[in-house]
Amino acid sequence: MEYVLDVKNVTKYFGKRRILNGINLQVRPGEVMGFIGPNGAGKTTAIKVILGFLSDDGGEISICGLNVKADYEKAMGLVGGIVENPDMYKQFSGRLNLEMYARTHDNVPEGRIDEVTAMVGLENRINDKVKKYSLGMKQRLGLAMSMLHKPRLLILDEPTNGLDPAGIKELRDIILHLAHDEGVGVLISSHQLAEMQNLCDRASIIVNGDIVAEDTLDALNFRVNGEPTHTFDVDDPMASIKIINDFFAETEAEGARHSARCDASTGSVIAAVDSAKIPEIVRRLAFAGVNIYGVKASKSTLEDAFIAITGGGNTIA
Amino acid sequence: MRKLKALYQNELIKAVKKPIIIVFIILISASMLVIAGFMGLVRVVDVTLPLYDYYASEEDADYDENVNSLKLSLDSALAKMQAELISEENGYYDEETHSFTKKFYSDSELLYSVTGNVSNIMYDLENSCLQKARADLTKATGRSVKNTMYFSVTAYDYLFSDLLDQIVSSDANRIFFEIKDGLFEKYTVVKEFDDEFKTFEWIGTRSAILEESVYNRIYKLCTDNDASAVFEYKRELINNDSSLSEKEKKNELLSLDIMKDLYRDDMDYESWREVTSKFQMLANYRTMLETGEKSEGGPRLTEEEVKNYSLIVEEIETGLRTGANGYGGRYNSSDKQTGDALLQIGIGLAQILVIILGALLVAEDFQSGAIKTLIIAPVKRHRIVSAKLLLLVTVTLVCAIQVFVTYMLAALISGSDFGNNVFVIGQHAYSLGPVLYYLLYTLAAFVPVLFHGCFAFMISTLIRNTGGSIAVSLGTVSMISTSSGVSLIVNLVGSKTYFFRHLTKFLPTSNLSFQTILFRSVVESTDYSVMDILTMRFMLGETNGPLFAFLYMSVLAATFIFISYQSYVKRDVK
Numbered sequence: 017m018e019y020v021l022d023v024k025n026v027t028k029y030f031g032k033r034r035i036l037n038g039i040n041l042q043v044r045p046g047e048v049m050g051f052i053g054p055n056g057a058g059k060t061t062a063i064k065v066i067l068g069f070l071s072d073d074g075g076e077i078s079i080c081g082l083n084v085k086a087d088y089e090k091a092m093g094l095v096g097g098i099v100e101n102p103d104m105y106k107q108f109s110g111r112l113n114l115e116m117y118a119r120t121h122d123n124v125p126e127g128r129i130d131e132v133t134a135m136v137g138l139e140n141r142i143n144d145k146v147k148k149y150s151l152g153m154k155q156r157l158g159l160a161m162s163m164l165h166k167p168r169l170l171i172l173d174e175p176t177n178g179l180d181p182a183g184i185k186e187l188r189d190i191i192l193h194l195a196h197d198e199g200v201g202v203l204i205s206s207h208q209l210a211e212m213q214n215l216c217d218r219a220s221i222i223v224n225g226d227i228v229a230e231d232t233l234d235a236l237n238f239r240v241n242g243e244p245t246h247t248f249d250v251d252d253p254m255a256s257i258k259i260i261n262d263f264f265a266e267t268e269a270e271g272a273r274h275s276a277r278c279d280a281s282t283g284s285v286i287a288a289v290d291s292a293k294i295p296e297i298v299r300r301l302a303f304a305g306v307n308i309y310g311v312k313a314s315k316s317t318l319e320d321a322f323i324a325i326t327g328g329g330n331t332i333a
Numbered sequence: 334m335r336k337l338k339a340l341y342q343n344e345l346i347k348a349v350k351k352p353i354i355i356v357f358i359i360l361i362s363a364s365m366l367v368i369a370g371f372m373g374l375v376r377v378v379d380v381t382l383p384l385y386d387y388y389a390s391e392e393d394a395d396y397d398e399n400v401n402s403l404k405l406s407l408d409s410a411l412a413k414m415q416a417e418l419i420s421e422e423n424g425y426y427d428e429e430t431h432s433f434t435k436k437f438y439s440d441s442e443l444l445y446s447v448t449g450n451v452s453n454i455m456y457d458l459e460n461s462c463l464q465k466a467r468a469d470l471t472k473a474t475g476r477s478v479k480n481t482m483y484f485s486v487t488a489y490d491y492l493f494s495d496l497l498d499q500i501v502s503s504d505a506n507r508i509f510f511e512i513k514d515g516l517f518e519k520y521t522v523v524k525e526f527d528d529e530f531k532t533f534e535w536i537g538t539r540s541a542i543l544e545e546s547v548y549n550r551i552y553k554l555c556t557d558n559d560a561s562a563v564f565e566y567k568r569e570l571i572n573n574d575s576s577l578s579e580k581e582k583k584n585e586l587l588s589l590d591i592m593k594d595l596y597r598d599d600m601d602y603e604s605w606r607e608v609t610s611k612f613q614m615l616a617n618y619r620t621m622l623e624t625g626e627k628s629e630g631g632p633r634l635t636e637e638e639v640k641n642y643s644l645i646v647e648e649i650e651t652g653l654r655t656g657a658n659g660y661g662g663r664y665n666s667s668d669k670q671t672g673d674a675l676l677q678i679g680i681g682l683a684q685i686l687v688i689i690l691g692a693l694l695v696a697e698d699f700q701s702g703a704i705k706t707l708i709i710a711p712v713k714r715h716r717i718v719s720a721k722l723l724l725l726v727t728v729t730l731v732c733a734i735q736v737f738v739t740y741m742l743a744a745l746i747s748g749s750d751f752g753n754n755v756f757v758i759g760q761h762a763y764s765l766g767p768v769l770y771y772l773l774y775t776l777a778a779f780v781p782v783l784f785h786g787c788f789a790f791m792i793s794t795l796i797r798n799t800g801g802s803i804a805v806s807l808g809t810v811s812m813i814s815t816s817s818g819v820s821l822i823v824n825l826v827g828s829k830t831y832f833f834r835h836l837t838k839f840l841p842t843s844n845l846s847f848q849t850i851l852f853r854s855v856v857e858s859t860d861y862s863v864m865d866i867l868t869m870r871f872m873l874g875e876t877n878g879p880l881f882a883f884l885y886m887s888v889l890a891a892t893f894i895f896i897s898y899q900s901y902v903k904r905d906v907k
Contacts, residue, residue, distance in 0.1 A: 069708050069906040089336065092711035099709070103702025107350060113706070116346065119339040120710035161706070
């Protein structure tokens with residue numbers, strides 16, 4: 017399968033200090049990849065190496081199969097990006113900034129500027145000078161700029177900085193539309209982990225210049241928290257455990273069989289079942305006369321995974 | 334190419350919207366035109382007489398007193414010199430020509446002779462003119478005109494010790510005074526080393542424009558009245574001069590005739606002086622070539638000197654035939670000087686603009702953060718540098734054209750003919766006409782401007798900070814471009830040895846006034862052929878040729894540009 021972004025074993029030194037330690041990173045078409053890590057982990061450095069701000073000290077970067085070093089202009093023509101804050105020519109209008117940027121690309125059709133401007137909701141202010149823009153408006157303009165040439169890969173460094181909640185939602189909608197409907201591969205770095213959870217299909221976690229984990233969000237959760245569980249709030253925990261374990265015995269093969277357990281502090285029953293099996297279990301508990309007060313899915317977050325993976329050196333390799 | 338064009342268009346848009354460029358473009362034209370307007374006003378109103386009145390008034394008693402006391406010192410020094418020379422063995426004073434000569438012998442062989450001139454062909458002519466002018470002016474203004482005398486003295490320090498103590502450092506070898514019309518115009522003190530001269534110059538307190546107007550007025554009065562009588566008087570003097578050989582007489586009379594032919598109403602004083610001085614040179618060189626001696630009884634001319642002097646004679650003659658370089662007399666030096674000053678103002682302002690622009694081009698992107706947009710764009714970085722350099726060249730060219738056009742407008746406004754300019758290349762003279770000449774001159778002047786721009790551009794790529802790169806660029810350029818900067822360097826390394834004296838040739842100042850070097854050299858190129866310059870012959874001369882200057886700038890500019898590319902392309906953008 018061809019990746020829109022394929023970073024292989026990229027290393028970067030600042031002086032003698034190694035910032036990137038042979039990182040690997042792949043983004044597939046139509047996928048939103050979160051790029052997360054603590055401050056100073058090397059996120060922005062990695063993004064800057066990918067976008068050509070910094071030279072690498074080893075490794076290989078390909079964009080849509082094009083080697084960046086060999087085919088720089090072609091490869092970079094397929095990328096759109098925002099790095100840190102979107103800085104532009106502040107003395108010029110948003111439109112002029114877009115026009116100037118469009119000129120450097122080969123394939124920006126006429127009318128595209130109006131299209132992206134409308135997409136990011138800047139149509140009323142696009143002729144104002146950028147120095148009059150708020151940070152959020154600049155972010156929108158940056159996003160418009162990065163989408164101008166219909167890139168196959170979008171690299172966004174902290175794109176939600178300065179955006180209001182409505183802006184964040186719009187950004188999410190735009191990104192999801194680009195990724196899932198138009199097949200653009202998106203690499204986003206952000207500290208807004210809750211936001212990332214809503215946005216990302218996969219995430220890559222970088223710590224001290226090493227990619228320590230890269231997987232789907234569910235898989236990352238699984239690594240940290242094990243399987244997703246449900247909690248049954250019942251009046252007879254012991255009977256319930258027996259009923260659920262019997263159910264497991266019927267439905268799961270020996271060896272990979274789960275078992276329910278009781279949470280001693282609350283008296284609830286916890287079992288690793290997915291949502292599809294809940295109705296059957298509830299039916300059996302009710303048939304056995306157990307009173308059910310509630311069934312809750314235990315929700316582990318990207319934040320939990322992030323902290324578990326990066327925090328206190330407890331890393332999962 | 335498409336990407337380069339796109340980037341260039343973007344740079345152009347940025348440049349057009351830069352306030353500093355607009356301000357400077359307006360400033361260049363405005364300042365040149367305002368000065369030209371003032372020149373035109375001066376011409377229309379004719380302020381000559383009021384200025385003269387001011388000059389002749391009693392208000393300036395202190396100044397006159399100084400001049401008088403200096404004159405007294407001169408007079409006494411002159412008397413002393415006269416006495417000493419006459420009393421000395423082998424020294425004599427020629428009353429006819431007012432010159433002092435002392436001959437030095439080894440056994441009976443003449444080693445060399447030194448001559449101090451109080452007078453020459455110019456002296457007689459001018460003094461007669463000025464005496465007439467004084468009388469006419471006295472008549473016209475009803476005032477007595479003071480200090481109307483012309484004095485030119487060349488002498489040796491031991492004869493002038495009183496004056497030397499008063500005015501200059503005691504180790505000067507020679508001192509030249511020029512007092513014209515009572516104005517202490519300037520004196521030049523020459524300190525002579527083995528084979529090099531170091532010159533200190535002091536110019537009198539009167540402004541040039543005041544002096545010019547007074548001179549022109551006086552000169553006009555002379556020529557209007559009785560110029561031919563002056564020439565007849567001089568002809569008689571030459572004919573009766575028994576000290577002159579027949580050949581010398583012939584040459585002097587020839588010079589006088591041509592000088593008389595050149596005597597025109599539309600010439601001003603300075604241009605006439607310039608022309609006559611050329612004749613002086615012509616007569617001297619002809620005599621030298623005919624006798625084969627540097628002076629009578631002096632050392633023989635070397636083969637090289639014969640070659641060079643022949644070429645110079647030919648150049649002067651060509652100039653005289655074609656009216657080149659002021660030989661023709663339609664050369665208004667005061668207009669030309671003001672015109673040159675106008676050009677210099679335009680060029681100077683443009684240079685500051687180009688330096689600031691060069692310093693901003695890269696640094697501004699970094700400082701504003703707009704560099705990110707440039708780096709993310711799918712263009713190789715060397716194309717960005719190329720686009721920026723192209724813009725620098727464009728702005729330099731636009732400035733050059735602007736300065737040239739404004740200069741032509743200025744000529745119209747001020748009513749000036751900024752000089753008749755003729756190249757003498759080798760042995761041929763070419764007349765370009767003022768428009769083409771000044772176009773070429775201005776373009777040549779912008780070669781160093783672009784050079785400075787390249788330097789600032791390199792600083793911009795290295796420092797990446799607008800304030801820093803402007804400060805470093807302007808600071809460096811102004812330091813190395815001033816003669817004091819060069820003296821500082823030369824004094825630091827010492828100027829006594831041959832190597833360090835000639836080191837100055839390799840300093841920027843010796844090569845950056847490209848237009849001056851180019852046009853001077855074209856006019857005086859009889860000394861060196863292009864081959865001579867190519868074969869490092871310039872090493873022996875006092876200044877560099879244009880080819881060397883151009884190569885010097887090209888090599889340095891290429892280095893600046895190379896460093897700029899390396900810095901922009903290779904360095905990380907953090």
